[in-house]
Amino acid sequence: MSEQRVAIKMQDGVADVRLTRGDKMNALDPAMFAGIIDAIGQLQAMPGLRAVVLSGEGRAFCAGLDMASMASAGSGVDLKTRTHGLANDFQQVAWGWRTLAVPVIAAIHGVAFGGGLQIASGADFRIAAPGTRMSVMEIKWGIVPDMAGYALWRGNVRDDHLRELSYTAREFDAEEGLAMGFVSRIAADPHAEAVALACRIAARNPHAVRAAKRLANLESDAAGTLIAESVEQAGLIRTPNQIEAVMANMQKRPPNFRDD
Template sequence: MSRVSIEVENHIARVTLTRGDKMNALDPEMLDAIAAAGESLMGRDDVRVVVLSGEGASFCAGLDVMSFGAMAGKDPEEMLMPRTHCNANLFQQVPLVWRKLPMPVICALQGVAYGGGFQIALGADVRFAAPGTKFSIMEMKWGIVPDMGGMALLPHLTRSDVLRRLTYTAEPFVAEQALEWGLVTEITEDPLAAAMALAEEIAGKSPSAIRAAKALIGFAEDNMHDPDAVLLEESRLQATLIGKPHQMEVIMANMQKRAPVFD
């Protein structure tokens, strides 16, 4: 049974978690499929934006509890410590692959995004949530810490005291609170429609400039205590764009009052 579908149209890749009857809960097959879906888009020059969503009532309910039994007999160090995906293990790659993609990723959320499901959403550049969507850093409920890349992402999004409270308690919180804490971008009645509308807008911009912008923002976030390095990278990336075909097409389109057309 398929766990993830990918459809590419008009330079937008729609990636959908397709285990809706199980609230898109993460079993081993689902983890492999999500990581593979993200990795399959890594070299797709025709894809300018990704929209990530989950079918059914919920985006993702987190780890399938039945998977605990399957993992119980395995050595945790052997399962978690090898860096099987560059700087990450499989569990970490599932959310981080979306941040590693060169093009923006927009996530549409509804129902619940618990535990690993919440961390997957954090890997996106932008998150639209339906009113009342529930979130939780749920790992403490099971006596463990967040281990799917959340701690590489959350400190960039919310305050330390909020992060600590949510991690220590595993308490659920709703989209309205998540918006206040900086964990979702916008609340909307139809998050998938909002995600697609934003994707269409981004897909009409210079593909090389959009990718450079995502790379630059990531570099700045990772080097916020080294402004000299950020300023140098800003200049380096700008030099790769000025006078190149995509930028020249943007200039001509602006002058001719038309939409740009990119190869």
Template sequence: MSERISVTKANGVADVKLVRSDKMNALDDTMFSALIETSEALAKDPEVRCVILSGEGRAFCAGLDMGNFGKMADGGGSGGTPSGRQPLAERTHGIANRAQQAVWGWRTLPVPVIAAAHGVALGGGFQLLLGSDIRIAHPDTKMSIMEIKWGLVPDMAGTPIMKALCRDDRLRELTYTGRIFSGAQAVDYGFVTELSDNPHADALALAETIAGKNPDAIRADKKIFNQLQDMTDAEALLLESVLQDEIIGSPNQIEAVKSELGKRTPVFTDGR
């Protein structure tokens, strides 16, 4: 896909890897572009039913490239926007700016995304991890909402996701201090779904299971879950009914029933 990200596809699963291993997959400008372009390309691919997001080498993602902090120091001073930097409040990708879209693009991908984390997931790398639907991590993975270390706030779409996952007081403590916590602690905090000594292998097994289900229903499931937070109960009830009406009696739904009754592997079609 690019010099920063590799994508391999098999059996409906897109295996996406950050491949800047010499820098622990840190986020430079090229990596931001690659993350956005890759999520956009996968969103348009009707054959992709599930995505795995992981990092090559020793880490998932070490966060913002150190060179970016050097630029901040050079452009620092009193008030205003450092010279040459686009104001972050400007929306460039729907409701998001460019940096946020590097995470939000995975959150809004129409199919499930499973992140497999090891080594470190720090700052922007931690927010990237949160962009997935499901997160599998090695128990020793080091994580942190690290932005405060650099005098910043988390601003890569992480805050609306974190508030839905973590207890408010714990989230505030982690954000105010920037302290590092383990993958095992992240499960207790609500950030990580499950632990694994081999996160990528377990993510692949789970992705293959999901890819073997009715892709129309899976896409509808994600659409529901992505909208629930901003909907009233009445709106949520209506949405599930509307989507179910679209699915009932469709070829893939009928195939799901027939394969289940016939105790055989279903054969679904893509491109709905």
């Protein structure tokens, strides 16, 4: 790919991932779609990864689709074909963050419109700057959210709020987004807050964190969830990292966890 759209920097188990089309408010063109999908693939295979921070350079997190560049690129695409497990290419740029084994924290500022809001919603947490502008914008263009938004919002956003916003494309701010469930937390410096949270997660037993994310992602009835809890716990108890967590707490020292 000739055009750089996503940058990844790794430090102490935390991957700092940035959308780098800042001059276009990180709007989604074909190169951005390809760059995000490639970045998710790199992260899936990255040794020692414990948490991810996702943000955008410049004035915005992501302004949604670059309609001019996507108009011709999207013609003739078979949206029903699954290219990444449950998802197609367009859905993978949002759904892929949810399927990563480690927690993902989105740091949002400026705007998160349409596809940009769906990408942020793929994260485990969304930390937004005060006044960040958001919209479920697709109906403005005569279409529906189709980048995994409905699957990601269900359980976070109350149904009537989601219906109103998807029917109208009304813009709302981070403060209203917090009340509705689109935002997890508001911070003056969302990127710094996200990195701090990622570092706290990275300091915990990485196998237990991954198990907790698997349980959080689980879609099952009570019986299925209860047995999944037991299976995950049985796989953690008396392992080296679990023993190290106990010993570090008893000895009041930082733990030294293994990622293998």
